[in-house]
Amino acid sequence: MTLLLRAGLLVTGTGDEVESGWLLVRDGMIVQVGSGAAPVADEVVSEPNCVAMPGLVNAHDHMYQWATRGYTPDGTLFEWLRSLYPVWARIDAEAVRCAARAAMARLLLSGCTLSTDHHYVFPAGRPDIFEALVEAARDLGLRFHPCRGSMSLGESKGGLPPDSVVEDEDAILAATEEAIRRHHDPKPGSMCRVVVAPCSPFSVTPQLMRDSAELARRHGVRLHTHVAETLDEERFCIGRFGRRPVELMEDLGWTGDDVWYAHGIHLNDSEVGRIAGAKTGIAHCPSSNMRLGAGACRVEDLVRAGARVGLGVDGSASNEDASLVGEVHQALLLARVRAAILGREDAPRALDSRGAWRLATQGGAECLGRDDCGALQAGRCADVAFYRVDDLVHAGVEDVVAGLALAAPARAQTVVVNGRVVVRESRLLTGDEDAIAKEIAATSARLRA
């Protein structure tokens, strides 16, 4: 079976923007890219009024949080976390399944084709939570990198989370190894790769960080955690360990091209250089960072230093949405505001539109270790997002690639993952959106009780 995808403009992500471009797809992979006259195919999707982009890559998320949106809307990270931990202590596999289906549906509708999920809440006696995430992605057709996260440092030992939501460290390591054994597929074109991801310096012990890194490297899987998100976290690390967050991670072996951090906001110049030099990735989450008043990531400095920078929606409890194309828009504007606040006259050039799209595609693929995703090229995965440019918002815009970042579309028109059409005419084909919304309302109400 072959699939031909045609677009008014094809943005390859490798520097080319091809008018009347097309992609020929076989077995989930792009086999040919061209323009004008196209080869015959078994199935054709033609979107002459769309720009086709490489499918967007979500580099940081907590999908279970779709069931706990709108709590502590004006709190700092630590205030917000303290209010939510007792609610999260009530989650089970069914709640996670409903929340993940909602988060994934929203991601797919925004043009996201590859997403990670950092799941770190495993209340005692609630089995199959990790499986619920993997199954939701399989059902909806999303390429997925679930992180087996963890929390082990409860309040009684000086951590932030209550003891009721932390796990025993030996149990964490055993469950992580089991998740890798059951679900990790390292092959090119893989639809599921497992990541090892203790939650943060203030919710796990240094020993668990070390053991997790050792375990991940033994299995050849990637490492992910939260680093340098807020000044509260920086104070915690200096107070408890006498080290800044990045220094602590370096001490614990958490640096290198198999590691990516969420946020990386409060970095000094030396840390920016060290992160870039080590090829450690950063998942920038602009909406969540603004929602929590956490700060603004030094995206421009990191990119200039050669760091791998991707974009994430972060958990929807600190975003209230999961539109990755919306994050392209937010990243673009936030980088300019940050430069303007620093007094820079060239602030509008801190991040340009194509640079913002690059974060959401190639940058995210680099964070997740996917050299087969993030661009539209023969030999890469057939993951493509089509955005209309003939609608009320975008019709007549001079530079359509800039226009789609400056005025983020609410939805993609068509989305293809692994050569399968999963969104058409801005509707999800792999799930019933209204049913998913009903289920998440019921689940959110149950957790609130």
Ligand SMILES: [Zn+2]
């Ligand atoms: Zn996060």
